[in-house]
Amino acid sequence: xxxxxxxxxxxxxxxxxxxxxxxxxxxxxxxxxxxxxxxxxxxxxxxxxxxxxxxxxxxxxxxxxxxxxxxxxxxxxxxxxxxxxxxxxxxxxxxxxxxxxxxxxxxxxxxxxxxxxxxxxxxxxxxxxxxxxxxxxxxxxxxxxxxxxxxxxxxxxxxxxxxxxxxxxxxxxxxxxxxxxxxxxxxxxxxxxxxxxxxxxxxxxxxxxxxxxxxxxxxxxxxxxxxxxxxxxxxxxxxxxxxxxxxxxxxxxxxxxxxxxxxxxxxxxxxxxxxxxxxxxxxxxxxxxxxxxxxxxxxxxxxxxxxxxxxxxxxxxxxxxxxxxxxxxxxxxxxxxxxxxxxxxxxxxxxxxxxxxxxxxxxxxxxxxxxxxxxxxxxxxxxxxxxxxxxxxxxxxxxxxxxxxxxxxxxxxxxxxxxxxxxxxxxxxxxxxxxxxxxxxxxxxxx
Numbered sequence: 001x002x003x004x005x006x007x008x009x010x011x012x013x014x015x016x017x018x019x020x021x022x023x024x025x026x027x028x029x030x031x032x033x034x035x036x037x038x039x040x041x042x043x044x045x046x047x048x049x050x051x052x053x054x055x056x057x058x059x060x061x062x063x064x065x066x067x068x069x070x071x072x073x074x075x076x077x078x079x080x081x082x083x084x085x086x087x088x089x090x091x092x093x094x095x096x097x098x099x100x101x102x103x104x105x106x107x108x109x110x111x112x113x114x115x116x117x118x119x120x121x122x123x124x125x126x127x128x129x130x131x132x133x134x135x136x137x138x139x140x141x142x143x144x145x146x147x148x149x150x151x152x153x154x155x156x157x158x159x160x161x162x163x164x165x166x167x168x169x170x171x172x173x174x175x176x177x178x179x180x181x182x183x184x185x186x187x188x189x190x191x192x193x194x195x196x197x198x199x200x201x202x203x204x205x206x207x208x209x210x211x212x213x214x215x216x217x218x219x220x221x222x223x224x225x226x227x228x229x230x231x232x233x234x235x236x237x238x239x240x241x242x243x244x245x246x247x248x249x250x251x252x253x254x255x256x257x258x259x260x261x262x263x264x265x266x267x268x269x270x271x272x273x274x275x276x277x278x279x280x281x282x283x284x285x286x287x288x289x290x291x292x293x294x295x296x297x298x299x300x301x302x303x304x305x306x307x308x309x310x311x312x313x314x315x316x317x318x319x320x321x322x323x324x325x326x327x328x329x330x331x332x333x334x335x336x337x338x339x340x341x342x343x344x345x346x347x348x349x350x351x352x353x354x355x356x357x358x359x360x361x362x363x364x365x366x367x368x369x370x371x372x373x374x375x376x377x378x379x380x381x382x383x384x385x386x387x388x389x390x391x392x393x394x395x396x397x398x399x400x401x402x403x404x405x406x407x408x409x410x411x412x413x414x415x416x417x418x419x420x421x422x423x424x425x426x427x428x429x430x431x432x433x434x435x436x437x438x439x440x441x442x443x444x445x446x447x
Contacts, residue, residue: 006104011124014100021093029125030082030218031056031089035097036106036121037076037225038062041239043105044113046232048240056089069239070228072248075221081252082218113233115226116140119172122222129216134277134304135171142326143178146273150324151179152187154270157320160186163209165271166263166316168255169308170212173223175273176250180227183209184234203231204246211249211263220252256290256307267318275326276308 018028038059041047048069053061063084067077075081089097106117120137122129129135138146155163160183167175184206185198197205207227214220227248232239253261280301281287290307291298297306305327312323 008124010104011121012127014096015125015127017096018089018093021090022087024087026126026128027083027087029122029127029129031059031084031093032097032100033118033122033125033218034063034076034082034084035059036101036118037222038066039101039105040107040113040115040118041066041225041229043107044229044233046113046229046239048238056084056094060084066225066239070242070248071244072224072228072250073221073239075217075252076225078217080217081221113229114177115172115222115229116174116177118222118226119174122172122219129219132282133216134279135216135219136275136277137172138174138275138326140174140178142275143175146175146275146324146326147179147182147271150273150322151182151271154322155183155186156189158270160209161205163271164211164269165209165273166211166213166269167273168213168264168311168316169274169276170214170220170223170250171216171275172219173212173226173250175275176210176212176223177226177230179210179273180206180230200235203234204243207231207246207248211269213251213253213255213261213263215252215254217252220250224248224250256304256311257286257293264316266315269316270318270321272312272316272321272323273325274308274312277304278327279304 014032015025015028018031019025022028022031038047038052042052042062047062048065049062052058063076063082067073067075079085106121108114108117123135123137124130126135151163151165154165157163163183165179165183167179170176184202210227212220212223214223227250228239228242231246232242235242249263251261251263253264255261255264258264280303281290290304291302294307294310297310305325309323309325309327312325317323
């Protein structure tokens with residue numbers, strides 16, 4: 001999907017070159033990435049002006065123009081988010097930035113404005129985000145898998161017009177953008193899908209349905225920009241023509257500890273999807289605060305993946321909502337235990353673990369469905385094979401459904417990379433290799 005072919009060392013060298021002018025790598029990464037973002041807006045015809053002003057001062061002017069296009073883009077001109085004026089860039093460093101993006105543009109092809117390359121570039125440029133906050137981009141096929149296990153059944157349950165989803169660790173917005181497209185054009189099942197509106201109403205519906213929160217203020221601003229870029233592209237207009245009344249539900253906040261952010265309201269979401277950081281907080285004060293807020297899962301040297309599991313299950317998801325999470329294999333046991341603590345004891349013995357299949361040959365990948373026995377569990381079609389299971393009728397008693405998707409690809413190369421599943425939606429020419437060392441959990445519990 002992206003055109004990036006450079007090694008991470010190439011981005012590191014550019015950041016080190018610019019950091020000689022700015023004095024620190026964080027601001028250098030922001031200068032470099034802001035230049036790529038402005039190029040993205042102008043190259044795709046999304047910016048309000050036709051010509052991009054030259055030089056570092058021109059970049060600051062372009063950011064102000066983008067910030068005036070929509071209220072959700074105001075952080076692009078906020079010095080607290082982009083402190084570029086405090087650490088200006090010299091002519092030599094700016095020339096290096098321009099030459100780098102001239103030779104290696106952070107763009108997809110001309111028909112896509114999703115900004116996946118922008119998100120990947122920020123991860124490669126910002127060492128602080130990569131190491132300090134464990135920013136790691138979710139591969140597009142993994143994002144679609146997570147949404148297929150959570151947002152898609154939520155839309156079937158509540159309908160595309162009313163469904164709400166959140167990514168409480170949205171990063172640069174890979175999952176949020178994929179969710180935007182899924183809500184805008186819902187998947188079709190059967191011959192008579194329920195009628196939904198397309199065009200501008202579909203764009204407004206998708207923007208209202210998708211929410212994202214991240215601790216990194218610039219990453220959150222990039223997510224908002226990507227959602228608006230997709231909206232403007234679908235509408236065939238510039239960013240300044242997207243109605244300002246349309247909400248872009250993205251905020252910069254600490255999802256685990258912030259209780260004042262409106263987007264983190266309790267029980268507000270039918271689908272919660274996340275690829276949370278797997279690290280342990282380095283700040284002792286924050287580590288103790290998280291441990292106090294989530295005592296059941298944040299004991300000892302805990303991973304942040306476990307408090308995020310508790311956050312989505314206990315707070316964000318509405319009763320009957322769906323939760324899907326990507327986590328490292330080393331934390332699989334902890335996430336399992338976090339889920340088991342939240343399943344009523346009367347249902348633990350009733351979970352059915354019979355549906356087990358391989359995702360693709362050649363790798364130890366499993367797809368495990370667990371659901372309470374009911375009229376639809378294990379139902380077979382007239383030809384005797386499992387076929388497509390129908391939705392169980394509603395009942396007054398409790399029901400539960402859990403799903404585990406475990407990707408443990410064996411190394412086929414010296415770098416320890418596994419193949420992309422053949423059913424992931426990528427064309428053969430796009431398939432490469434991705435590090436597959438993660439588990440995907442999806443869970444639903446109706447009490």
